[in-house]
Amino acid sequence: xxxxxxxxxxxxxxxxxxxxxxxxxxxxxxxxxxxxxxxxxxxxxxxxxxxxxxxxxxxxxxxxxxxxxxxxxxxxxxxxxxxxxxxxxxxxxxxxxxxxxxxxxxxxxxxxxxxxxxxxxxxxxxxxxxxxxxxxxxxxxxxxxxxxxxxxxxxxxxxxxxxxxxxxxxxxxxxxxxxxxxx
Numbered sequence: 001x002x003x004x005x006x007x008x009x010x011x012x013x014x015x016x017x018x019x020x021x022x023x024x025x026x027x028x029x030x031x032x033x034x035x036x037x038x039x040x041x042x043x044x045x046x047x048x049x050x051x052x053x054x055x056x057x058x059x060x061x062x063x064x065x066x067x068x069x070x071x072x073x074x075x076x077x078x079x080x081x082x083x084x085x086x087x088x089x090x091x092x093x094x095x096x097x098x099x100x101x102x103x104x105x106x107x108x109x110x111x112x113x114x115x116x117x118x119x120x121x122x123x124x125x126x127x128x129x130x131x132x133x134x135x136x137x138x139x140x141x142x143x144x145x146x147x148x149x150x151x152x153x154x155x156x157x158x159x160x161x162x163x164x165x166x167x168x169x170x171x172x173x174x175x176x177x178x179x180x181x182x183x
Contacts (some may be wrong), residue, residue, distance in 0.1 A: 032115045
């Protein structure tokens with residue numbers, strides 16, 4: 001017996017396309033934060049989020065003891081999976097100095113959201129696409145983002161159209177002499 005649900009017309013739902021920031025958009029965001037944000041924490045948290053792919057709340061809640069050995073230790077987070085993400089040594093030193101000078105982070109997400117609106121930037125987490133476009137490994141990215149499956153990581157690992165040119169540059173025939181003809 002067929003139910004009315006089975007015979008109802010199916011409507012295709014289009015998934016929202018994930019985006020990532022261009023270098024120009026990243027610069028616009030930093031300029032706006034530098035000029036307009038009253039909270040001194042916004043700039044450093046933005047740097048950490050952009051360099052690690054971590055969520056805002058994951059970084060904003062970190063204390064000094066979560067930054068050690070050029071890494072940020074993420075515990076008690078949304079995914080309930082503890083993880084450790086390496087930081088560039090210069091950024092790590094900047095964070096440690098910042099916490100010594102200004103104290104631990106306080107809630108400043110609204111100030112950050114205002115900067116996003118003013119600069120016209122829509123997302124920051126999408127920055128993980130740059131990790132992949134710069135030659136990153138999809139399994140490493142999965143670990144950094146604490147995704148249980150590769151499918152979720154693939155959603156974030158979108159590439160620019162120019163990056164697709166790697167299909168030509170990296171294909172197996174690109175390094176071979178293929179000037180021979182079939183006879």
